[in-house]
Structure formats: structure tokens, C-alpha cells
Amino acid sequence: MIGPDKALRLAAELAADFARTAARRDAERILPTEELDRLSEAGLLAITVPASHGGADLPASAVAEVIRLLSVADPNIGQIPQSHFAYVRNLRQHGTPALRDRLFAGLLAGKRLGNAQSEAGTRHVRDIRTTLLPRGSGWTLTGRKFYATGALLADWIPVLAHLGADGPLHVAWVERTAPGVEVIDDWDGFGQRTTASGSVVLDEVAVPAEYVTAYDATFGGPQTYGSFAQLLHAAIDAGIARGAVTEAAAFVRRKSRPYPDAAVERAADDPLVVHAFGEVELAVRAAEALLREAAAAVDRADAALSAESAGEASLAVAAARAATTHAALTAAGRLFEVAGTRSAAAGLGLDRHWRNARTHTLHDPAAWKVQRLGRWAVDGVYPPNHGQL
CATH class of the missing domain: 1.20.140.10 (Butyryl-CoA Dehydrogenase, subunit A, domain 3)
Structure with missing residues (x-):
């Protein structure tokens, strides 16, 4: 199990390697696929998995220092796991036991979470149009997201959506390769060029009821x-x-x-x-x-x-x-x-x-x-x- 000291040592060691090629990745817009794989293999993306599920359960202070160390070397690599760690918190608080068991086991095995939260063309950042509509015993997810940091390199994408046309916001947990999910590499910002922050298109994606967690209730x-x-x-x-x-x-x-x-x-x-x-x-x-x-x-x-x-x-x-x-x-x-x-x-x-x-x-x-x-x-x-x- 990774304790705080080991997590910071691993982050510093990996950051030293990542720094050597940061300028080239930026200049040629090379997504840090290999670098994210190394973070997964080192166990650094599973450091907030609860101890009850076999994780290190490290505090916020340790996570922040890991992110800072990575960002000294390459802030693109530092930004990609930000949503990953944020949504682990949602899963801890609102996930069903079965969903937590499956996803926490995946995180311990090196799986990664992206995000599909913000949308382009809405009134403001908290104006969400993506919806979960009833279908059978589950839901169907439809919408389009932008600034979906890390989605291109993720295994699972937590999607922020209204339950019904105007109901409370929830999180739909979908696999990146699920039918109806398309992740587009269209982020063209002049900075943070390799955060894999493209668009996520959701075309009537089937979501089982147990793969939907509360969001508005958090607040x-x-x-x-x-x-x-x-x-x-x-x-x-x-x-x-x-x-x-x-x-x-x-x-x-x-x-x-x-x-x-x-x-x-x-x-x-x-x-x-x-x-x-x-x-x-x-x-x-x-x-x-x-x-x-x-x-x-x-x-x-x-x-x-x-x-x-x-x-x-x-x-x-x-x-x-x-x-x-x-x-x-x-x-x-x-x-x-x-x-x-x-x-x-x-x-x-x-x-x-x-x-x-x-x-x-x-x-x-x-x-x-x-x-x-x-x-x-x-x-x-x-x-x-x-x-x-």
C-alpha cells in the first residue's frame, strides 16, 4: 500500500522524467498516454481509494502535493487526474456498494476516470443541458460536453446530467468505449495543449440505474x-x-x-x-x-x-x-x-x-x-x- 511519503517520492521521480520531454509534447501536441500509463502502474491514481476497499485513502494534502509535483514538470499531466480524484469523492459518497466495489477495484488495477461536465454554448458554467431520461429499468443519456479533460485517456467517464428534463443533477458513469459514446480530440487551446480535453458526444447511451449517482445532493x-x-x-x-x-x-x-x-x-x-x-x-x-x-x-x-x-x-x-x-x-x-x-x-x-x-x-x-x-x-x-x- 502507498503511504504519503511513498506517494510523494514516486510523484517526484516520475515528474523528473516527465520534465525532460514536456517542451516537446507541448510543441508537437503529443498526448501524454505513456506518462499516464506510468502513473497508473505506479498506483498514484488510486491513492484516494478507501481503505475499506484496499486503497491507501490518502488525505487531500497528499493528493494536492502529488498534483503540484507533477505540474512543476508538466501541468498538462497534473491537470488530467484532477477530475479523476474529484469524482472518486462522488463515488465514495454516493455510489451503491456494487458500483463502488467494481470501480474501486478498477482504480486499484490502474483504471482511470475522465470527466464530461462542462458544456459549450450554455449561459454559464453551471448551466447543464445533458439529460438522463427513463428507459426500462434504467436511463438513456444524451448530450454533448466540452473541456472534457482526460476523457480521451480514460476508461470511465463520469457525466454530469439532469435526471429528467429539468431534475436534479446526477452523475452517469459510462465506459469510454460504450455504444453511443464518442470522444473527439478537438481541444485547440494555446495552453494546456495536451490535457486530452476534447468533446464527449453522448447519443442515447444506455445507463443502468445503479450507474447513476447523486450530485446536487452533495451540496x-x-x-x-x-x-x-x-x-x-x-x-x-x-x-x-x-x-x-x-x-x-x-x-x-x-x-x-x-x-x-x-x-x-x-x-x-x-x-x-x-x-x-x-x-x-x-x-x-x-x-x-x-x-x-x-x-x-x-x-x-x-x-x-x-x-x-x-x-x-x-x-x-x-x-x-x-x-x-x-x-x-x-x-x-x-x-x-x-x-x-x-x-x-x-x-x-x-x-x-x-x-x-x-x-x-x-x-x-x-x-x-x-x-x-x-x-x-x-x-x-x-x-x-x-x-x-
Whole structure:
């Protein structure tokens, strides 16, 4: 069984390998199929399977650090399992015993979950049109999803859909290869290019009743489903920030030329360069510290769930999300300021850090995280109880 220390060691070892080919995957848009297989083989995608089913049952703090380590190397690889881990939580809470037995056994054997949640062309991100309609003793699933991160490389796809035309949201668990399921590789974002975030088309897919779990009911009381999912997004951005600083520093040490007025032999000794690195390092360290604090808050809420503990977890994660957004954009943008003209060469692929940061930080507006923190500071009001906080 994988404990926290072993999970972090495995993640760090694999990340070191993944980093060597990250720029090439980005430039040529090579999906990380082999890399995801290695994560599965190492057991890192099964670390939240409950102990009652033979899993490691690791806490949110360990999962967030695994995601951060992977994202330092390649945030595409870090983002793909985010939905995987989020939907494991849904399965733990709402799955029938038979469904949990089957899917948890699959996860322990290396199976992967994707997601089919967001839809294009709707009024907002929580406007869902996909439906589950009655058919015999089960349901038929119809709809079209976009931004379905990881679906191309998944074995099972949890699909968010209304039960009936306008009933509560539920999750339909379908196999990627099931009749009526089509996964299209049509994601063309300029960043996070290899997250396998294409479209999922669902054409009257037959879903047995036991393969449908509650979703809206998750938010009927105190919960950490949203803060956990958002914590992992913060971990991705923290990883992007650290990866950008690390690669920029290596470039400055080895390849940058000093500015003549600095009167130094190395660009790395230019006081303006050193000061800029110090400012970026400050932002990144602050974001990493807030990420650890947020992870601890989610762990505390998981251990003793209440309206107060869940609210404190949401606030801590909101702070981490705002800070990691700032750190990722700052580090990836200022990389070129400190590294100089040579760093802009397309063949180096250093621009991928900014493109990845700019793309992933659009996932949830940081300004709304700050708004929630401000409302707490002014009136002591906890964030709303939904999946994005």
C-alpha cells in the first residue's frame, strides 16, 4: 500500500522524467498516454481509494502535493487526474456498494476516470443541458460536453446530467468505449495543449440505474467536494509557477548574457536580475504556503465536517487559488524579463509556461475568490455552498 511519503517520492521521480520531454509534447501536441500509463502502474491514481476497499485513502494534502509535483514538470499531466480524484469523492459518497466495489477495484488495477461536465454554448458554467431520461429499468443519456479533460485517456467517464428534463443533477458513469459514446480530440487551446480535453458526444447511451449517482445532493449540507476540487486546481497553478522559476533560473545561469552596465561576468550576478528573481520567489513561496494551509484546512474539514469547518476550508482554498493564479502568471511572464532576448526563441519552448498559466488560470476567475474573501472580512459570511468553492 502507498503511504504519503511513498506517494510523494514516486510523484517526484516520475515528474523528473516527465520534465525532460514536456517542451516537446507541448510543441508537437503529443498526448501524454505513456506518462499516464506510468502513473497508473505506479498506483498514484488510486491513492484516494478507501481503505475499506484496499486503497491507501490518502488525505487531500497528499493528493494536492502529488498534483503540484507533477505540474512543476508538466501541468498538462497534473491537470488530467484532477477530475479523476474529484469524482472518486462522488463515488465514495454516493455510489451503491456494487458500483463502488467494481470501480474501486478498477482504480486499484490502474483504471482511470475522465470527466464530461462542462458544456459549450450554455449561459454559464453551471448551466447543464445533458439529460438522463427513463428507459426500462434504467436511463438513456444524451448530450454533448466540452473541456472534457482526460476523457480521451480514460476508461470511465463520469457525466454530469439532469435526471429528467429539468431534475436534479446526477452523475452517469459510462465506459469510454460504450455504444453511443464518442470522444473527439478537438481541444485547440494555446495552453494546456495536451490535457486530452476534447468533446464527449453522448447519443442515447444506455445507463443502468445503479450507474447513476447523486450530485446536487452533495451540496445539501456541509461538504468539501468543491474545496477539494479547487485545491487541486491551485496545486496545478503552484506547480506552473515553480516550474517557470526553475527553468528560468537554469536558463539565466547557463545561457543568458549580462547587460553591460551591470559590470558582471554572469547574467545571474546582475543585481536587477537577482532582485527580479527575489520578487518572483516571494510570490511563489507565498502561494505554496497558502496551498499547504488550504490543504490542511480541507483535511481538518474532512476529519470533522461542519458548516464552520467546510466554510473555513472554502476560504483557505479561495486564498490559495487567488495566490497561485497570481504566482503562476507572474513567474511565467517575468521569466522573459530576467532571461533576456535569447529566451524568446521558439525552439526553447519557454513560452509554454505563460501559455499554460494563462489558460489554466481561466478555469475559475480569481477575482471571485477575492470577492468571497472580502465578503468574509467585511461581514463574516462564508462562501456559497457549491462545487467551485
